[in-house]
Amino acid sequence: MLINCAAYQDGRKLADIPQTAIRDYVRRPDCFVWVALRDPEVVELEAMREEFGLHELAVEDTHNGHQRPKMEEYGDMLFVVVHLLEIGAAGQVRVGEVDIFVGANYVLSVRNRSNVGFLNVRDRCEREPHLLKFGSGFVLYALMDAAVDRYFPVIDALEQELEQIEDGMFTKENSARDNIEALYALKRKLTIVQHSTTPLLETVHKLFGGRVPQVCVGMHEYYRDIYDHLERIVKHVEALRDMLNTAIQVNLSLISLDDSAITKKFAAYGALFAMPTMVAGIYGMNFEAMPELRWTYGYPLALAAMLGLDVLLWRRFRRAGWI
Amino acid sequence: MLINCAAYQDGRKLADIPQTAIRDYVRRPDCFVWVALRDPEVVELEAMREEFGLHELAVEDTHNGHQRPKMEEYGDMLFVVVHLLEIGAAGQVRVGEVDIFVGANYVLSVRNRSNVGFLNVRDRCEREPHLLKFGSGFVLYALMDAAVDRYFPVIDALEQELEQIEDGMFTKENSARDNIEALYALKRKLTIVQHSTTPLLETVHKLFGGRVPQVCVGMHEYYRDIYDHLERIVKHVEALRDMLNTAIQVNLSLISLDDSAITKKFAAYGALFAMPTMVAGIYGMNFEAMPELRWTYGYPLALAAMLGLDVLLWRRFRRAGWI
Amino acid sequence: MLINCAAYQDGRKLADIPQTAIRDYVRRPDCFVWVALRDPEVVELEAMREEFGLHELAVEDTHNGHQRPKMEEYGDMLFVVVHLLEIGAAGQVRVGEVDIFVGANYVLSVRNRSNVGFLNVRDRCEREPHLLKFGSGFVLYALMDAAVDRYFPVIDALEQELEQIEDGMFTKENSARDNIEALYALKRKLTIVQHSTTPLLETVHKLFGGRVPQVCVGMHEYYRDIYDHLERIVKHVEALRDMLNTAIQVNLSLISLDDSAITKKFAAYGALFAMPTMVAGIYGMNFEAMPELRWTYGYPLALAAMLGLDVLLWRRFRRAGWI
């Protein structure tokens, strides 16, 4: 689906143009075209391929989807893949993708499997003509910057999730089984986020360090800024993974500890039953000469003895923290 | 076994040629020969060695088999080893191998221990003369691309396997012992796949990054495309291994947890027996003055007391989640 | 909040100057201005941006805060972010930040979220005119050196914390649950410190190794000295993390061990009850021909037997270390 198609000159929008006019504007050296597609059909992509003269392998990648984040140069054209991350309604991490084709005179962005668009990016760009003057390289920056900025709330959500599990673990609010499942699910999510962000770091680095693609020249500080944000995210994810691994270990320790506590409790209560049973057994013996049996208060005394011994045991177990 | 032997010129097939004619076609600079062998005998390999003038060490490697994926240059000749992965009937990972000798005017592919051939690759190549014009370098690309594309279903199968184990783990459908064995077996498989794919990554990189062998010059985008696919596979395998290690840990936690649950259940049921036993013991004592013993309803009252106390205990254990 | 604003020439302080005079002094090539802000308002930062002509992205970073330690060059200006670490009252690690803008003729330091200032740094600098002559590069060194020196007591506090947990673990003074929580909390703290120090290492390296920013030229030994201190800290943190991981494992072993000990104790005391219960049961049997039942001392003998057997058992368990 075509979302938007406009031509820009000197940092300002010339006009929304029809798809058929793209060819004309792309030829004008002082002008660039910015097209946005969303979940396009094969024919739409094919039309764009012809309009801009895109490389077949890049278009194939866009068509297939599910690429890793990457930047590839096909002659003068840049092909950039960036993941779009959202937290879904059920707490899952949803991975969309924006594939950006950048030439000297055009930017084509193809958004797949994501509900959040880039209209605000276009608005912001149009409000900053002094930056939009940089041309297609700035649009690429603006799109990537917006995508990366949307990673932060995802990371924050995952961090909060870890903290909730931790709280549940130490306060015993949640069952250990729930903690295990939650930790495992979180690990899955962190792995997804890591696979979306880590390769992007290297990708962004190619846009400002070393030999920089022509369209990005002169925007060093801006791409470095994305890199810097991304590095914070990547390190944060690493730290979360590390804490999570520790949490899994710690949870095992807590389970073992609970097991110990139960064994103690079991042993203690067992003794509280075993003691009167033993005493009762003794007075159930059939010896002829057992003077206590004939005492008037033998029975209540025996009961009192049982109770007394149990109270003693109970106190001792209490002090030892077994009960 | 000789599968196929044909000469190509200018992107088009000239003819299927007999083995004895190879020498003539290889000499013609504008023409190349594409030979496919399968599980060849020593003499067949030896014949090819003489026909193409292959290096003795490379032929020895092919004869011995079980090489790691690699690319070696012997003068102008490239020797490339690629693994072929299939999921066997019993779910095991079967590793075959294709050894490819590439010269300016020839491609010799030797397939070992694999049932799936490359005939469709030849067909596709012959349908794309504009690419086949690139010569032997394109055939190498097409063969490697086909081999790498066949890794994807293998990875998917292993991912599904992990997901099934996870499901079984958390739903308690499978026994813990089965989970452990399955996780261990999966680890073995992932190790095999990793050993087939990781070294290939470096190998492919040599075919488009830095100093590129002569026959691959001008095909940069194509080899980079294989690299990109392979990197996705390698990272996917890494992620699976990582999740698997966590799953093994989590499984241990679940076992410990089960152990706790059993201990609790054991303790609870133990108490349900111990309580009436104790009460019965008390009324089994032989004191002369035990008024209850003479009550008409002493016995049923005692039974009721036992039952009542057990019901109380049972409820309490129930509420605590022990039973 | 503006803390301080002074002009220096030839290693000596010229005067405290008002903010409006900054522009004049910065223009004089033989002179530099040193301004210190603390938790500044947006307008204060904006004023400084205009005064010194700072890059928009750097000012934005300072405004947003929570940056990773880094050094960025914007043309001739250096932008350096350094974390400030303190141990809070509750033992937590508090992370503040000082952002330093350095040009040939000025240093602007912006301190955020930290109570400890850099006045003593200014004093020390003013007492060492032969070093302060180096200009803004030396002030940057002095600020970074002071920040890094303050890491040492933080590390020492964390090391002490680990040692206390270890002691508690092996002497059984603390409960295992407390140890686990303490180890987990310590891991969190070490992660925070690691994220403040490790990226700074790379940052400092850029100030004396390879191509050095103009303002730092000639101060190689001094920045290397910071690097050296920082490396010691980073390695120390790594070692602490490593020991901590081992401590978590060891703690699990100790819990398992305790569990064993409890099981043994439980078994032993169980036997001490089970033995007399069994004997009493035997003499509670209703056989007509049980000669012992008629012995005058049958009862005391039976009691003595029970006690004797229990003493025997008790000794044996004692010797085996079960009790």
Added chain:
Amino acid sequence: MLINCAAYQDGRKLADIPQTAIRDYVRRPDCFVWVALRDPEVVELEAMREEFGLHELAVEDTHNGHQRPKMEEYGDMLFVVVHLLEIGAAGQVRVGEVDIFVGANYVLSVRNRSNVGFLNVRDRCEREPHLLKFGSGFVLYALMDAAVDRYFPVIDALEQELEQIEDGMFTKENSARDNIEALYALKRKLTIVQHSTTPLLETVHKLFGGRVPQVCVGMHEYYRDIYDHLERIVKHVEALRDMLNTAIQVNLSLISLDDSAITKKFAAYGALFAMPTMVAGIYGMNFEAMPELRWTYGYPLALAAMLGLDVLLWRRFRRAGWI
């Protein structure tokens, strides 16, 4: 002990020569001498040092033994240390060492602590004069190739050992304690093999990649072939170590699982005893009004009830897999 001492020219053996003649042959530019020592005395080494003008530090290393695999250049002389691995009678890994001194006109190999010699290497070399023509560089290749080829059976033996332990683990044929000890011992062995092979990889790389020592020039493909074999070995050892670590973890899970199974069995059999004991206790009570006690078949009915309840319980436990 001097094993062998011969002079070669143009790929062919001239003669076995006495030690005293070495000096003469070494001076002839078209000729080289190949000497083999085994577990030499200090004086023998000293004699060789003088004969060939070897560097004192290299001779000292040979004398001390227990070097890591390495290649060192002393001027034009190469000093190469390669480990020799064998599986001893008791299954242990025995580490010998061959130290090779290579100059333009000589090869001196010193074998220590190993029973398997290199006579077959000499034989093979003498049968391939077209390769032996390369001179001392080829002899070095042949010796290293032979040493590396002997690693394969060692690795295979260790792999088999791991597989046996795995089988024992999952089939419960071996005791868990035996598995643990075997896994630990295998880890030791793998560590030894790793320390013999990993540094050799880097060593061999120096003989064909980058600046190559003079005597190895022109033998690129041959040394690369050793490298390739060695890399397979190194990766195999890594994989074995990785599987072994997992096996240790899995073994722990299996032990925990066994523990659970025992607890269940214990609980089940405990109940089978506790049930009749409780019933018997009830009918041992001394209430006057217990009608069952007077029934003619009260006793057999009670016994039958006990038995019946136990059978019910037994079936239930059986179904639950506890027994």
Added chain:
Amino acid sequence: MLINCAAYQDGRKLADIPQTAIRDYVRRPDCFVWVALRDPEVVELEAMREEFGLHELAVEDTHNGHQRPKMEEYGDMLFVVVHLLEIGAAGQVRVGEVDIFVGANYVLSVRNRSNVGFLNVRDRCEREPHLLKFGSGFVLYALMDAAVDRYFPVIDALEQELEQIEDGMFTKENSARDNIEALYALKRKLTIVQHSTTPLLETVHKLFGGRVPQVCVGMHEYYRDIYDHLERIVKHVEALRDMLNTAIQVNLSLISLDDSAITKKFAAYGALFAMPTMVAGIYGMNFEAMPELRWTYGYPLALAAMLGLDVLLWRRFRRAGWI
């Protein structure tokens, strides 16, 4: 404390000289001074700083102590820090430090917190004038070589310690708790040794690989020899750490195994008590019609039955390895 101060020329000692004469000898180009201090006072260090013109930061490091091993160049002066390791009386690892200042005409070694001196190094140097001719670079080599050689017995002691723990673990000679504490303590020691040796490796590499400091030129083989020894030590320490981590895991498995064994034993002995108790309970029932009760040999038969059943159970447990 000044230990020694002597001037050397042409590989031979000229004379022991007073501190005040240092200045004169250092000025003579063909001569060098070798001074040794031990745990010096501030004033002694300050005197040396003036005598040799040492850099302030290096002297500060020496004064503060507790540096990581490192090599720093201050102009033409080298500043080298090497740790001195000893095994203390209580088995602890004691870390001393020797700081070496090396100029073209002088060597100043400052030993801190270590009892073992370098007098024998001086003696050996003076006995080898052909090497001492190299000047201060050779003295640096000799000091470092001596320090590194003293690491070997430390590593050997730690290896022996690990082996003793292993033996204790598998033979059950030591208690599991002792093993855990010993493993943890050993980990601490290995961490200390690693922090003393690993950074030194890099340090030594700078003295013979790449751009070498002037005073070390021409001594390539000698420094490489130290590097080689050090690499062996570093790899050995790594291997010990790796084995130790495995040992900790294995120990946990052994503890779990012991726990299983105890549970089995407990269950078995429990049954041996529960069986007669149950039988006795049955014959304690008060049914009127229990013919056995009236048999003359009822009682001894019952006892025999109890005993017989217990023997049967005992045998069965014995066979199952539970007892």
